[in-house]
Amino acid sequence: MSNNRRPTIKTVAARAGVGRTTVSRVVNGSDLVSADARARVLAAIKELNYVPNSVARGLVTNRTNAVALVIPESESRLGSEPFFAALIRGVSGALAESRTQLQLMLVRDQAERDQLTESVATRRVDGVLLVSVHAEDRLPGMLEEMGLPTVLAGRRDAGEQLSYVNSDNAGGATEAVRHLLGSGRKRIATITGP
Structure with a gap:
């Protein structure tokens, strides 16, 4: 494969010896894949440095992430x-x-x-x-x-x-004042914005 082209789901499927649907299921976390097929797909993904197409995944999952x-x-x-x-x-x-x-x-x-x-x-x-x-x-x-x-x-x-x-805010201010009093402070002030 040329270094200029990103691997596709089809490339991963061919390397793993499975169908594109199986690769898609592995990528999307489906349980409908055997342990052996999952391992081969994951190995192919790692070997090829495959990154799923987020637009295509979004169409399948109906999410944009x-x-x-x-x-x-x-x-x-x-x-x-x-x-x-x-x-x-x-x-x-x-x-x-x-x-x-x-x-x-x-x-x-x-x-x-x-x-x-x-x-x-x-x-x-x-x-x-x-x-x-x-x-x-x-x-x-x-x-x-x-x-x-x-x-x-x-x-x-x-x-x-x-x-x-x-x-x-009120609870936080109360805790802050308690802390200051507990550490021996006698004169306590607050500075606030507009």
């Missing part, structure tokens, strides 16, 4: 607040373990909202993590109506319908 991190904020706020950089690093690190691609989407105006809507409607992402949502934002409701798995980082009010992950 991509999650959108949607932040409805300006670039200046995104760049000036360390919270966003830490959040992006954390989400990216967690997704890397599952081989899921992170798509960062800023939604600052109607054109970008339309782009997000198109991505969701055409299922270019498997889910959305929505960050920094303001009380009047219609984006969470829109995503819920479209049926895309969506999780909010924080919640707008106690009646939030979408799944969310929320920080316990």
Whole structure:
């Protein structure tokens, strides 16, 4: 085989002495393959350095292996607040373990909202993590109506319908003060942003 061509599922099947369906089943983790055939396919994949075509796999599995991190904020706020950089690093690190691609989407105006809507409607992402949502934002409701798995980082009010992950700010502050008092501090202050 030429070094210029990537091996295909057909190449792997020929090397392993099995059909393309068997290779596909092994790649997709199906149990409908004998141990012997699985071992031959895995050996052929390793030998050929075969990498499955993610577009073809997506057609079979109906998944993109991509999650959108949607932040409805300006670039200046995104760049000036360390919270966003830490959040992006954390989400990216967690997704890397599952081989899921992170798509960062800023939604600052109607054109970008339309782009997000198109991505969701055409299922270019498997889910959305929505960050920094303001009380009047219609984006969470829109995503819920479209049926895309969506999780909010924080919640707008106690009646939030979408799944969310929320920080316990009051509990964290209480623990911090307890720690400071326990270490002998007498005068404790807090500095907050606007």
